[in-house]
Amino acid sequence: MSDKIILKVKRFAIEGRIMAVTIKDVAKYTGLSIATISKYINGGNVLEKNRILIDDAIEKLGFKVNTIARGLKTNKSMTIGILIPTLENIFCTSIISDIENILIQNGYSTIICDYREDGKMEMEKLDFLIGKMVDGIISMPLSITAEKLNNIIDREIPIVLIDRPVRGANCDTVLVDNLNASYNAVEQLIIHGHKRIGIICGPRDIYTANERLKGYLRVHEDYDMQVDSDLIKYGDYKMESGYNMLIDLINSDNPPTAVFVTNYEMTLGAVMAINEKNIKIPEELSFIGFDNLQMAKIVKPSLSIVVQPMKLIAETAADILLQRLKGNGEKTTVMHRLKTELIHGDSICRVKG
Amino acid sequence: MSDKIILKVKRFAIEGRIMAVTIKDVAKYTGLSIATISKYINGGNVLEKNRILIDDAIEKLGFKVNTIARGLKTNKSMTIGILIPTLENIFCTSIISDIENILIQNGYSTIICDYREDGKMEMEKLDFLIGKMVDGIISMPLSITAEKLNNIIDREIPIVLIDRPVRGANCDTVLVDNLNASYNAVEQLIIHGHKRIGIICGPRDIYTANERLKGYLRVHEDYDMQVDSDLIKYGDYKMESGYNMLIDLINSDNPPTAVFVTNYEMTLGAVMAINEKNIKIPEELSFIGFDNLQMAKIVKPSLSIVVQPMKLIAETAADILLQRLKGNGEKTTVMHRLKTELIHGDSICRVKG
DNA sequence: TTGTAGGCGTTATCAA
């Protein structure tokens, strides 16, 4: 049978290496031309008898289009690049998992990259994605410049930023109202009579960290409360700093009666410290954490937590990108600023005296 | 300046769309031939004056090799496909993050795919990766067949399996000794005098779940203890089932005095249940969980936990793949069965009476 | 409906 012959040729084409089956093979097998096969694959019309012939050949030979070669020609890869700071952060992975799901339903595949919270690698990975001819990009940026982003956008590769904006970048952005998330959380503590409220912030150069600190400061201002800078601790959004900063706070001369921790990992660390030091929540310390409902529930007592609408962030980002890809996007770029929710647990109590 | 001209040409090449700068452009700009530029890019020798000329042109024009086109020619993409069941599992993401890091240091990029624990999608994503011309694959398989894998391996695309083997697949595998991990954990409970030990297993069709159950059964056998099938609960490796199964166990007519939960998510759920029901650990129930040291520490009392050597899994898998890529690999495939560790917390106590 | 031919950006062969 001629299919066997073709396969044999393939098999021994290059010193035993089995090559991929190409349109050319299908053409040879069917006796039709490459152009005809290609057209059929892309939805063109062929005679019924040829259709059967081609289908049969594709099946028998196990032909698969080489999307790379196709992309080289069409300048479209039907894949979206996703760029995040780290894979070890449930906030990131949860969102991109949802994004991926939506994109797949729309015929797009994704290439997920993490840049290990490293600005240099962020650049490199971005270039890598461009090199892979992605049709669009969803990114949670760290230190990428607007110029770089605009450069890509000028190449007609749409970009949607999540979680953090880049000033001057000409692209859509989906994030949450971090400022008021923080404002509302701290306000809860104030309402419960707390005067000395500690905050464990993220790195000063990260947008969300700044916004959350701003909220803390503004609510103090609005309630005409003075801010004690000793109560403001700067962590690095990682578990250990949450642990260390909390211990710093309770060991200080004039410790706070309540603490607000501004991301998930640091909340984890803070809880570890609290357990280790046998601090009673909320009697000895009122506590509000951030992100990840699951953890809030397994800790006893259940924590009050600021929760970001991760699913909605994912949906919004994916939808916007799909619109841009279709060319339906608005002329101007949009900033979606979604609202967070404050989940009430049992970790806040009224301050005594 | 002629660079401006070239850029202008590019800019208006196709109705305003900015095209990528190619070798051709660099050739034009320098007055050299495409072949020479290409050779230089790939480490060939050129005259010093031309070297400067080319470097200058590349810089000015912002040239980047089109890795797709290159891959089309070389049949190498310098990218590795990584295929995992889900991105919402710290065990998975932690491992692939480490793997990625090692691969990058060796000049490889990665394409990370999750198949959302769906066998059909697992197939599709695998095809997607092949379509992207990956040079190798690291996968945590679900229901992929040996035939399919061998097919890929025959194309000289090496595959390394992690966490779970595929019987009959001709590829290297890195996993842990799940059986003895479980054996040792349950043995601890037996040593502490427990006679009725509950186990919350994973799905029957998942390799690791079976192995962990086998360990439970074998240690019972070795200690000549009868197994009460009511104490064996089958979850689905997700949090909620951990929660439900634990409640099932404690609500049963003859509840266990100790429980072993066999993965991270279910441990999380079980702890939630324990907190909710106000069960005192270890007085009322001895407890051993699985994976993720961080969580074990934030829960009070600290949990005894079976810990997998995730970093080592990552290193081993990456190293093996790199060897195969270099062609240094052994002729035969290897199965690396790494050992787990049992971290002792305060969640086990001697049974009374 | 089908086929021919040219090109996408790169690499590789072989003269020059």
Added chain:
DNA sequence: TTGATAACGCCTACAA
């Protein structure tokens, strides 16, 4: 050292 030229696998006018 350099440069024409032919691939790689696919798509797409245009012609038959």
